[in-house]
Amino acid sequence: MAGFELSTPVSGLLCGLLFGFVLENAGFGSPAKLTAQFRFTDWSVLKVMFTAIVVAAGGLVLLQSLGWIDMANVFVPSSLLVAAAVGGVLVGAGFAVGGYCPGTSVVGLCSGRLDALMFLAGIVLGTGVFALSYGPALESLMAAGEVESGDSLSEIWGITPGLAVLAMLAMLVLIFMLARRFEQRAQGPVTAVQAMPGHE
Structure with a gap:
Protein backbone atom coordinates (compact mmCIF):
# COMPACT_ATOMS: atom_id res chain seq x y z
CA MET A 1 0.00 0.00 0.00
CA ALA A 2 1.23 3.45 -0.91
CA GLY A 3 2.34 5.52 2.02
CA PHE A 4 2.29 2.56 4.45
CA GLU A 5 5.03 2.51 7.04
CA LEU A 6 5.51 0.67 10.30
CA SER A 7 5.46 2.66 13.50
CA THR A 8 8.49 2.45 15.76
CA PRO A 9 6.77 0.26 18.41
CA VAL A 10 5.41 -2.14 15.78
CA SER A 11 8.72 -2.46 13.93
CA GLY A 12 10.52 -2.88 17.24
CA LEU A 13 8.10 -5.64 18.27
CA LEU A 14 8.52 -7.45 14.94
CA CYS A 15 12.32 -7.23 15.12
CA GLY A 16 12.19 -8.46 18.72
CA LEU A 17 10.04 -11.46 17.79
CA LEU A 18 12.34 -12.36 14.91
CA PHE A 19 15.40 -11.91 17.11
CA GLY A 20 13.88 -14.12 19.81
CA PHE A 21 12.98 -16.77 17.24
CA VAL A 22 16.58 -16.87 16.01
CA LEU A 23 17.97 -17.01 19.56
CA GLU A 24 15.65 -19.88 20.50
CA ASN A 25 16.55 -21.89 17.41
CA ALA A 26 20.23 -21.27 18.12
CA GLY A 27 19.75 -22.83 21.56
CA SER A 79 31.39 6.15 24.20
CA LEU A 80 31.58 6.15 28.02
CA LEU A 81 34.33 3.73 28.96
CA VAL A 82 33.70 3.63 32.73
CA ALA A 83 29.97 3.04 32.29
CA ALA A 84 30.67 0.36 29.67
CA ALA A 85 33.26 -1.34 31.91
CA VAL A 86 31.04 -1.33 35.01
CA GLY A 87 28.00 -2.45 33.05
CA GLY A 88 30.02 -5.14 31.28
CA VAL A 89 31.32 -6.56 34.56
CA LEU A 90 27.85 -6.60 36.15
CA VAL A 91 26.09 -8.10 33.12
CA GLY A 92 28.93 -10.57 32.57
CA ALA A 93 28.83 -11.69 36.20
CA GLY A 94 25.08 -12.15 36.04
CA PHE A 95 25.44 -13.98 32.74
CA ALA A 96 28.04 -16.36 34.15
CA VAL A 97 26.09 -17.07 37.35
CA GLY A 98 22.54 -17.19 36.01
CA GLY A 99 23.18 -18.32 32.47
CA TYR A 100 21.14 -15.56 30.89
CA CYS A 101 21.45 -12.03 29.57
CA PRO A 102 18.38 -9.74 29.34
CA GLY A 103 17.45 -10.92 25.84
CA THR A 104 18.00 -14.63 26.37
CA SER A 105 16.08 -14.54 29.66
CA VAL A 106 12.99 -13.45 27.73
CA VAL A 107 13.62 -16.25 25.21
CA GLY A 108 13.99 -18.74 28.06
CA LEU A 109 10.78 -17.48 29.67
CA CYS A 110 8.88 -17.91 26.41
CA SER A 111 10.26 -21.46 26.32
CA GLY A 112 8.62 -22.08 29.71
CA ARG A 113 11.74 -21.96 31.90
CA LEU A 114 11.14 -20.98 35.53
CA ASP A 115 14.79 -20.00 36.09
CA ALA A 116 14.50 -17.50 33.24
CA LEU A 117 11.49 -15.93 35.00
CA MET A 118 13.50 -15.51 38.20
CA PHE A 119 16.43 -14.06 36.28
CA LEU A 120 14.16 -11.61 34.45
CA ALA A 121 12.60 -10.57 37.76
CA GLY A 122 16.09 -9.88 39.07
CA ILE A 123 16.83 -7.71 36.03
CA VAL A 124 13.68 -5.66 36.60
CA LEU A 125 14.46 -5.31 40.32
CA GLY A 126 18.08 -4.33 39.67
CA THR A 127 17.07 -1.81 37.04
CA GLY A 128 14.58 -0.28 39.46
CA VAL A 129 17.15 0.00 42.24
CA PHE A 130 19.64 1.62 39.84
CA ALA A 131 17.03 4.12 38.62
CA LEU A 132 15.97 5.07 42.16
CA SER A 133 19.56 5.47 43.36
CA TYR A 134 20.73 7.41 40.30
CA GLY A 135 21.95 10.85 41.32
CA PRO A 136 24.74 13.38 40.65
CA ALA A 137 27.48 11.20 42.16
CA LEU A 138 26.52 8.13 40.16
CA GLU A 139 25.96 10.21 37.05
CA SER A 140 29.46 11.70 37.24
CA LEU A 141 30.94 8.22 37.69
CA MET A 142 29.06 6.85 34.71
CA ALA A 143 30.10 9.84 32.58
CA ALA A 144 33.80 9.35 33.35
CA GLY A 145 36.14 8.11 30.65
CA GLU A 146 34.21 9.61 27.75
CA VAL A 147 35.96 9.10 24.41
CA GLU A 148 36.29 12.50 22.75
CA SER A 149 38.22 11.46 19.63
CA GLY A 150 35.22 9.69 18.10
CA ASP A 151 32.43 7.29 18.85
CA SER A 152 33.14 4.74 16.12
CA LEU A 153 36.09 2.47 15.35
CA SER A 154 36.75 4.20 12.04
CA GLU A 155 36.97 7.58 13.79
CA ILE A 156 39.21 6.31 16.58
CA TRP A 157 41.51 4.41 14.23
CA GLY A 158 41.49 7.19 11.62
CA ILE A 159 40.44 4.88 8.78
Whole structure:
Protein backbone atom coordinates (compact mmCIF):
# COMPACT_ATOMS: atom_id res chain seq x y z
CA MET A 1 0.00 0.00 0.00
CA ALA A 2 1.23 3.45 -0.91
CA GLY A 3 2.34 5.52 2.02
CA PHE A 4 2.29 2.56 4.45
CA GLU A 5 5.03 2.51 7.04
CA LEU A 6 5.51 0.67 10.30
CA SER A 7 5.46 2.66 13.50
CA THR A 8 8.49 2.45 15.76
CA PRO A 9 6.77 0.26 18.41
CA VAL A 10 5.41 -2.14 15.78
CA SER A 11 8.72 -2.46 13.93
CA GLY A 12 10.52 -2.88 17.24
CA LEU A 13 8.10 -5.64 18.27
CA LEU A 14 8.52 -7.45 14.94
CA CYS A 15 12.32 -7.23 15.12
CA GLY A 16 12.19 -8.46 18.72
CA LEU A 17 10.04 -11.46 17.79
CA LEU A 18 12.34 -12.36 14.91
CA PHE A 19 15.40 -11.91 17.11
CA GLY A 20 13.88 -14.12 19.81
CA PHE A 21 12.98 -16.77 17.24
CA VAL A 22 16.58 -16.87 16.01
CA LEU A 23 17.97 -17.01 19.56
CA GLU A 24 15.65 -19.88 20.50
CA ASN A 25 16.55 -21.89 17.41
CA ALA A 26 20.23 -21.27 18.12
CA GLY A 27 19.75 -22.83 21.56
CA PHE A 28 20.30 -19.55 23.39
CA GLY A 29 17.22 -20.08 25.55
CA SER A 30 19.21 -22.62 27.57
CA PRO A 31 21.69 -21.57 30.28
CA ALA A 32 23.66 -24.77 29.58
CA LYS A 33 24.71 -23.46 26.20
CA LEU A 34 25.21 -19.90 27.39
CA THR A 35 27.41 -20.64 30.40
CA ALA A 36 29.50 -22.99 28.26
CA GLN A 37 30.93 -19.86 26.64
CA PHE A 38 32.54 -18.91 29.95
CA ARG A 39 34.08 -22.38 30.17
CA PHE A 40 35.38 -22.01 26.59
CA THR A 41 33.66 -25.26 25.60
CA ASP A 42 30.98 -23.71 23.37
CA TRP A 43 31.69 -20.47 21.51
CA SER A 44 28.29 -20.23 19.82
CA VAL A 45 27.30 -17.05 21.68
CA LEU A 46 30.41 -15.11 20.70
CA LYS A 47 30.38 -16.45 17.14
CA VAL A 48 26.72 -15.61 16.54
CA MET A 49 26.77 -12.18 18.19
CA PHE A 50 30.05 -11.08 16.61
CA THR A 51 28.83 -12.28 13.22
CA ALA A 52 25.66 -10.22 13.67
CA ILE A 53 27.75 -7.15 14.51
CA VAL A 54 29.98 -7.56 11.45
CA VAL A 55 26.99 -8.18 9.15
CA ALA A 56 25.18 -5.12 10.53
CA ALA A 57 28.29 -2.95 10.18
CA GLY A 58 28.91 -4.18 6.65
CA GLY A 59 25.27 -3.58 5.77
CA LEU A 60 25.44 0.01 7.00
CA VAL A 61 28.59 0.67 4.98
CA LEU A 62 27.00 -0.90 1.88
CA LEU A 63 23.78 1.10 2.23
CA GLN A 64 25.82 4.27 2.74
CA SER A 65 27.91 3.60 -0.37
CA LEU A 66 24.72 3.07 -2.39
CA GLY A 67 23.36 6.36 -1.12
CA TRP A 68 20.38 4.66 0.52
CA ILE A 69 21.25 5.83 4.02
CA ASP A 70 22.81 8.99 5.43
CA MET A 71 25.07 8.08 8.34
CA ALA A 72 24.66 11.62 9.65
CA ASN A 73 21.10 10.63 10.54
CA VAL A 74 22.18 7.45 12.37
CA PHE A 75 22.43 8.01 16.10
CA VAL A 76 25.70 6.85 17.63
CA PRO A 77 25.73 7.14 21.44
CA SER A 78 28.72 8.64 23.20
CA SER A 79 31.39 6.15 24.20
CA LEU A 80 31.58 6.15 28.02
CA LEU A 81 34.33 3.73 28.96
CA VAL A 82 33.70 3.63 32.73
CA ALA A 83 29.97 3.04 32.29
CA ALA A 84 30.67 0.36 29.67
CA ALA A 85 33.26 -1.34 31.91
CA VAL A 86 31.04 -1.33 35.01
CA GLY A 87 28.00 -2.45 33.05
CA GLY A 88 30.02 -5.14 31.28
CA VAL A 89 31.32 -6.56 34.56
CA LEU A 90 27.85 -6.60 36.15
CA VAL A 91 26.09 -8.10 33.12
CA GLY A 92 28.93 -10.57 32.57
CA ALA A 93 28.83 -11.69 36.20
CA GLY A 94 25.08 -12.15 36.04
CA PHE A 95 25.44 -13.98 32.74
CA ALA A 96 28.04 -16.36 34.15
CA VAL A 97 26.09 -17.07 37.35
CA GLY A 98 22.54 -17.19 36.01
CA GLY A 99 23.18 -18.32 32.47
CA TYR A 100 21.14 -15.56 30.89
CA CYS A 101 21.45 -12.03 29.57
CA PRO A 102 18.38 -9.74 29.34
CA GLY A 103 17.45 -10.92 25.84
CA THR A 104 18.00 -14.63 26.37
CA SER A 105 16.08 -14.54 29.66
CA VAL A 106 12.99 -13.45 27.73
CA VAL A 107 13.62 -16.25 25.21
CA GLY A 108 13.99 -18.74 28.06
CA LEU A 109 10.78 -17.48 29.67
CA CYS A 110 8.88 -17.91 26.41
CA SER A 111 10.26 -21.46 26.32
CA GLY A 112 8.62 -22.08 29.71
CA ARG A 113 11.74 -21.96 31.90
CA LEU A 114 11.14 -20.98 35.53
CA ASP A 115 14.79 -20.00 36.09
CA ALA A 116 14.50 -17.50 33.24
CA LEU A 117 11.49 -15.93 35.00
CA MET A 118 13.50 -15.51 38.20
CA PHE A 119 16.43 -14.06 36.28
CA LEU A 120 14.16 -11.61 34.45
CA ALA A 121 12.60 -10.57 37.76
CA GLY A 122 16.09 -9.88 39.07
CA ILE A 123 16.83 -7.71 36.03
CA VAL A 124 13.68 -5.66 36.60
CA LEU A 125 14.46 -5.31 40.32
CA GLY A 126 18.08 -4.33 39.67
CA THR A 127 17.07 -1.81 37.04
CA GLY A 128 14.58 -0.28 39.46
CA VAL A 129 17.15 0.00 42.24
CA PHE A 130 19.64 1.62 39.84
CA ALA A 131 17.03 4.12 38.62
CA LEU A 132 15.97 5.07 42.16
CA SER A 133 19.56 5.47 43.36
CA TYR A 134 20.73 7.41 40.30
CA GLY A 135 21.95 10.85 41.32
CA PRO A 136 24.74 13.38 40.65
CA ALA A 137 27.48 11.20 42.16
CA LEU A 138 26.52 8.13 40.16
CA GLU A 139 25.96 10.21 37.05
CA SER A 140 29.46 11.70 37.24
CA LEU A 141 30.94 8.22 37.69
CA MET A 142 29.06 6.85 34.71
CA ALA A 143 30.10 9.84 32.58
CA ALA A 144 33.80 9.35 33.35
CA GLY A 145 36.14 8.11 30.65
CA GLU A 146 34.21 9.61 27.75
CA VAL A 147 35.96 9.10 24.41
CA GLU A 148 36.29 12.50 22.75
CA SER A 149 38.22 11.46 19.63
CA GLY A 150 35.22 9.69 18.10
CA ASP A 151 32.43 7.29 18.85
CA SER A 152 33.14 4.74 16.12
CA LEU A 153 36.09 2.47 15.35
CA SER A 154 36.75 4.20 12.04
CA GLU A 155 36.97 7.58 13.79
CA ILE A 156 39.21 6.31 16.58
CA TRP A 157 41.51 4.41 14.23
CA GLY A 158 41.49 7.19 11.62
CA ILE A 159 40.44 4.88 8.78
CA THR A 160 37.46 4.57 6.46
CA PRO A 161 34.36 2.67 7.65
CA GLY A 162 35.03 0.03 4.99
CA LEU A 163 38.49 -0.71 6.38
CA ALA A 164 37.04 -0.85 9.89
CA VAL A 165 34.58 -3.51 8.73
CA LEU A 166 37.41 -5.48 7.09
CA ALA A 167 39.36 -5.32 10.36
CA MET A 168 36.31 -6.60 12.23
CA LEU A 169 35.91 -9.37 9.65
CA ALA A 170 39.53 -10.41 10.21
CA MET A 171 38.88 -10.54 13.97
CA LEU A 172 35.77 -12.65 13.31
CA VAL A 173 37.80 -15.17 11.30
CA LEU A 174 40.35 -15.40 14.13
CA ILE A 175 37.54 -15.95 16.64
CA PHE A 176 36.13 -18.81 14.56
CA MET A 177 39.58 -20.40 14.28
CA LEU A 178 40.24 -20.05 18.01
CA ALA A 179 36.74 -21.29 18.85
CA ARG A 180 37.21 -24.39 16.73
CA ARG A 181 40.38 -25.35 18.59
CA PHE A 182 38.81 -24.85 22.02
CA GLU A 183 35.59 -26.67 21.10
CA GLN A 184 37.45 -29.63 19.62
CA ARG A 185 39.61 -29.88 22.73
CA ALA A 186 36.52 -29.82 24.98
CA GLN A 187 34.47 -32.06 22.66
CA GLY A 188 31.93 -29.24 22.28
CA PRO A 189 29.83 -27.40 21.44
CA VAL A 190 26.77 -28.12 23.58
CA THR A 191 24.26 -30.16 21.58
CA ALA A 192 20.55 -29.47 21.22
CA VAL A 193 19.79 -32.38 23.57
CA GLN A 194 22.17 -31.09 26.21
CA ALA A 195 20.58 -27.66 25.96
CA MET A 196 17.10 -29.01 26.77
CA PRO A 197 15.64 -28.56 30.29
CA GLY A 198 16.83 -31.29 32.63
CA HIS A 199 20.13 -31.83 30.83
CA GLU A 200 22.11 -28.91 32.35
